[in-house]
Amino acid sequence: MNEPKKKPIQKTRTPMPEQDPATRGKSFDEGPLGYSPEQARLEAGRCLQCKKPLCVAGCPVKVDIPGFLELVCRGEFAAAARLIKKTNALPAICGRVCPQEDQCEVECILGKKFEPVAVGRLERFVADYERENDLIELPEKMPPNGKKVAVVGSGPAGLTVAGDLVLLGYEVTVFEAFHKPGGVLMYGIPEFRLPKEIVEAEVDYLVRLGAKLKLNTVVGKSVTIDELLDEAGYGAVFIGVGAGLPVFMGLPGEDLGGVYSASEYLTRSNLMKAYLFPEYDTPLVRGRHVSVIGGGNVAMDSARTALRLAAESVTIVYRRSRQELPARDEEIEHAEQEGVVFRMLTAPVAFEGDQQGMVRQMKCLKMELGEPDDSGRRRPIPVEGSEFDIDTDLVILAVGSGANPLLTKGTPGLGLNSRGYINTHEHGRTDKPGVWAGGDIVTGSATVIQAMGAGKEAAEDIHRYLST
Amino acid sequence: MPEIVENTELCPDIWQIVVEAPDVAAKALPGHFVIVMADQQGERIPLTVADYDPSAGTLTLVLAVVGTSSTKLSKLEAGQQLYALLGPLGHPSEIARHGTVVMVAGGVGTAPIYPIAKAMKAAGNRVVSIQGARTAELLFWEEKLRAVSDQYIVTTDDGSRGRKGLVTEPLRELLEDDRQGAIGCVYAIGPPVMMKFCAETTRPFDIKTIVSLNTIMGDGTGMCGGCRVRVGDKTLFTCVDGPEFDGHLVDWDGVLARQRIYVAEEKCSMERYARVRDEG
Ligand SMILES: Cc1cc2nc3c(=O)[nH]c(=O)nc-3n(C[C@H](O)[C@H](O)[C@H](O)COP(=O)(O)OP(=O)(O)OC[C@H]3O[C@@H](n4cnc5c(N)ncnc54)[C@H](O)[C@@H]3O)c2cc1C
Ligand code: SF4
Ligand code: FES
Numbered sequence: 001m002n003e004p005k006k007k008p009i010q011k012t013r014t015p016m017p018e019q020d021p022a023t024r025g026k027s028f029d030e031g032p033l034g035y036s037p038e039q040a041r042l043e044a045g046r047c048l049q050c051k052k053p054l055c056v057a058g059c060p061v062k063v064d065i066p067g068f069l070e071l072v073c074r075g076e077f078a079a080a081a082r083l084i085k086k087t088n089a090l091p092a093i094c095g096r097v098c099p100q101e102d103q104c105e106v107e108c109i110l111g112k113k114f115e116p117v118a119v120g121r122l123e124r125f126v127a128d129y130e131r132e133n134d135l136i137e138l139p140e141k142m143p144p145n146g147k148k149v150a151v152v153g154s155g156p157a158g159l160t161v162a163g164d165l166v167l168l169g170y171e172v173t174v175f176e177a178f179h180k181p182g183g184v185l186m187y188g189i190p191e192f193r194l195p196k197e198i199v200e201a202e203v204d205y206l207v208r209l210g211a212k213l214k215l216n217t218v219v220g221k222s223v224t225i226d227e228l229l230d231e232a233g234y235g236a237v238f239i240g241v242g243a244g245l246p247v248f249m250g251l252p253g254e255d256l257g258g259v260y261s262a263s264e265y266l267t268r269s270n271l272m273k274a275y276l277f278p279e280y281d282t283p284l285v286r287g288r289h290v291s292v293i294g295g296g297n298v299a300m301d302s303a304r305t306a307l308r309l310a311a312e313s314v315t316i317v318y319r320r321s322r323q324e325l326p327a328r329d330e331e332i333e334h335a336e337q338e339g340v341v342f343r344m345l346t347a348p349v350a351f352e353g354d355q356q357g358m359v360r361q362m363k364c365l366k367m368e369l370g371e372p373d374d375s376g377r378r379r380p381i382p383v384e385g386s387e388f389d390i391d392t393d394l395v396i397l398a399v400g401s402g403a404n405p406l407l408t409k410g411t412p413g414l415g416l417n418s419r420g421y422i423n424t425h426e427h428g429r430t431d432k433p434g435v436w437a438g439g440d441i442v443t444g445s446a447t448v449i450q451a452m453g454a455g456k457e458a459a460e461d462i463h464r465y466l467s468t
Numbered sequence: 469m470p471e472i473v474e475n476t477e478l479c480p481d482i483w484q485i486v487v488e489a490p491d492v493a494a495k496a497l498p499g500h501f502v503i504v505m506a507d508q509q510g511e512r513i514p515l516t517v518a519d520y521d522p523s524a525g526t527l528t529l530v531l532a533v534v535g536t537s538s539t540k541l542s543k544l545e546a547g548q549q550l551y552a553l554l555g556p557l558g559h560p561s562e563i564a565r566h567g568t569v570v571m572v573a574g575g576v577g578t579a580p581i582y583p584i585a586k587a588m589k590a591a592g593n594r595v596v597s598i599q600g601a602r603t604a605e606l607l608f609w610e611e612k613l614r615a616v617s618d619q620y621i622v623t624t625d626d627g628s629r630g631r632k633g634l635v636t637e638p639l640r641e642l643l644e645d646d647r648q649g650a651i652g653c654v655y656a657i658g659p660p661v662m663m664k665f666c667a668e669t670t671r672p673f674d675i676k677t678i679v680s681l682n683t684i685m686g687d688g689t690g691m692c693g694g695c696r697v698r699v700g701d702k703t704l705f706t707c708v709d710g711p712e713f714d715g716h717l718v719d720w721d722g723v724l725a726r727q728r729i730y731v732a733e734e735k736c737s738m739e740r741y742a743r744v745r746d747e748g
Contacts, residue, residue, distance in 0.1 A: 283733030357725025
């Protein structure tokens with residue numbers, strides 16, 4: 001008898017349609033356009049449905065990847081989205097911004113010989129399909145248990161805690177300093193990579209589930225954690241305030257006009273919509289020759305934003321070599337395709353301005369790489385006598401971030417490490433009874449999914465704590 | 469969203485907004501500021517708390533109309549709402565017994581000076597207030613400030629009320645005449661140039677001089693660094709480290725330069741705003 005012939009495996013992943021880089025680099029509309037249903041089924045069909053799926057082991061929140069891919073194959077897209085949502089409440093966001101190449105996709109068995117299954121693109125597809133076709137259904141909720149939980153910060157960590165605890169019957173209030181919820185998803189990651197409409201829809205879903213939002217409230221100023229616990233009747237507090245402290249380099253001329261921290265530059269553009277100025281009131285210096293200092297994802301986002309704001313040239317200035325660039329490969333490629341210039345092994349030493357106090361020039365040194373430092377990367381060493389100038393009228397410093405002390409300093413009993421991040425024990429418990437923490441304020445700048453993972457763990461533990 | 473209880477023009481282009489914000493009013497202290505947005509397209513702008521009434525749950529803010537944001541705020545009527553109000557932010561003023569304190573208010577700076585003067589008086593200080601404006605028409609809250617002052621001096625640039633000249637002149641005389649060293653502290657709040665010259669006036673007398681900066685801001689919580697200022701050998705953030713600083717240590721040239729970053733954009737924004745308004 002003839003064995004039925006197995007279809008040969010498609011070796012490469014199904015490409016996702018994208019805007020043409022030439023026009024993309026001028027537009028704030030999202031670049032990648034997403035799969036069609038046919039493309040999605042084709043790509044999901046590449047999955048081998050492993051019995052012990054390695055991809056799931058690589059996923060920080062253990063999404064049932066083969067399970068949802070199977071549903072995609074069968075064309076049950078909304079069911080696939082709902083399956084993901086059992087473990088990941090924000091699939092439309094994660095499908096776009098997660099570093100899948102380091103998580104699920106790097107582990108995928110197909111990747112040993114061919115290209116791995118495009119899990120991220122499919123996650124994005126099913127979430128978009130569900131939302132765009134109005135197929136979102138609210139899951140069953142436990143009856144109200146009369147207990148209140150406060151969440152501080154509406155980034156991915158806080159939103160995850162809120163979503164999980166609302167389903168368990170808690171009355172959850174999320175306190176957010178800004179006038180819009182979402183944290184970095186709203187004010188950091190640009191529109192062309194993560195449309196704000198999607199963040200709004202995901203937050204809206206949580207509100208429909210019953211989470212309450214209290215915007216324009218700085219915990220530590222407007223209200224303190226102790227007041228929440230002792231006076232306002234909250235049984236537990238989760239702190240997910242992110243790592244919102246800009247880092248400056250301490251160089252001469254850094255306070256000139258036109259020199260921004262990446263966080264100010266991106267907040268003005270994304271949250272305040274300065275890219276729509278003067279329709280929106282918040283201004284932003286629009287440089288012609290832009291220098292972005294740093295080589296991480298934040299630098300790439302800043303550079304690509306500046307490019308879209310009609311800069312003639314945008315240069316990434318990084319003190320190590322291309323190999324050490326910490327940004328995702330995909331982001332580097334996008335930046336390059338759009339025309340961002342990379343000037344490696346270069347470090348600024350001073351900024352110079354004109355009579356109006358606006359930056360006009362940057363003094364730089366060439367660098368070479370020495371022995372590896374603590375981080376394991378080769379240490380950049382200035383080349384003597386290599387000083388040279390770069391003409392620039394907009395400088396964006398994307399050289400890292402730190403722990404914002406506003407909340408932590410005003411909260412007695414919270415243990416901090418030497419760099420000001422919150423110390424946590426198992427499941428995100430802090431030194432302060434009744435208070436949990438997770439996300440960037442514990443780990444330092446990390447990823448959306450790690451923040452969500454921390455939120456998930458804390459939510460489970462808060463539930464245990466409040467149930468006994 | 470916080471509702472406007474009353475919005476009145478105190479004098480040409482200076483408006484007093486009373487807004488319902490019980491949570492903020494309950495916590496507000498002299499020296500605090502808030503961040504407001506007039507509408508969804510608005511900018512986040514800082515305004516120093518001019519007065520507060522915890523029992524009524526209201527805050528009083530005073531602003532000078534200079535650009536799009538302040539124009540929009542001045543047009544809001546009672547019953548309308550601010551899009552956002554956040555606060556109280558910053559450190560409150562340090563109210564202590566200094567003996568005599570001199571409170572110097574320039575222009576719209578009278579508003580934030582008032583609650584500090586009142587608290588200084590209540591703390592047992594002898595309060596000497598100097599209120600200055602370009603012209604008599606631009607003076608407001610004279611009675612309020614006089615009522616919390618033991619001595620009250622008014623100056624106008626054109627002599628239309630009180631002494632003709634700048635606030636720094638009576639300030640210098642007070643310091644020169646103070647042979648017993650009764651003056652323990654000077655507060656100067658107003659336009660940056662006025663604060664700078666007040667600080668220069670007090671410097672030779674080595675008297676602690678506090679100023680309140682109104683820099684460009686974004687979040688107001690220490691997240692962006694847009695409000696940074698050099699104070700002594702440090703870069704500080706006005707929103708979380710201030711807004712009050714030692715006027716002798718502030719890098720005034722830096723403050724003045726950063727104030728001008730968006731001059732061109734502000735003009736463009738105003739022109740568009742006027743056009744849109746005219747077109748209805
Ligand atoms: C430009 C940029 C691009 C990035 N790109 C990616 C990416 O592609 N993929 C990825 O996985 N990760 C990315 N990251 C990292 C990721 O966004 C963060 O790791 C993640 O958002 C951290 O989540 P969080 O919930 O801990 O905090 P955040 O997202 O930082 O949210 C914290 C929230 O708390 C609020 N808050 C702070 N203090 C207070 C207070 N006292 N009271 C009330 N509210 C307060 C803040 O306003 C904010 O809304 C990026 C980060 C940046 C800056
Ligand atoms: S490892 Fe790859 S092939 Fe195996 S289940 Fe996961 S996605 Fe499918
Ligand atoms: S306003 Fe952003 S740090 Fe002060």
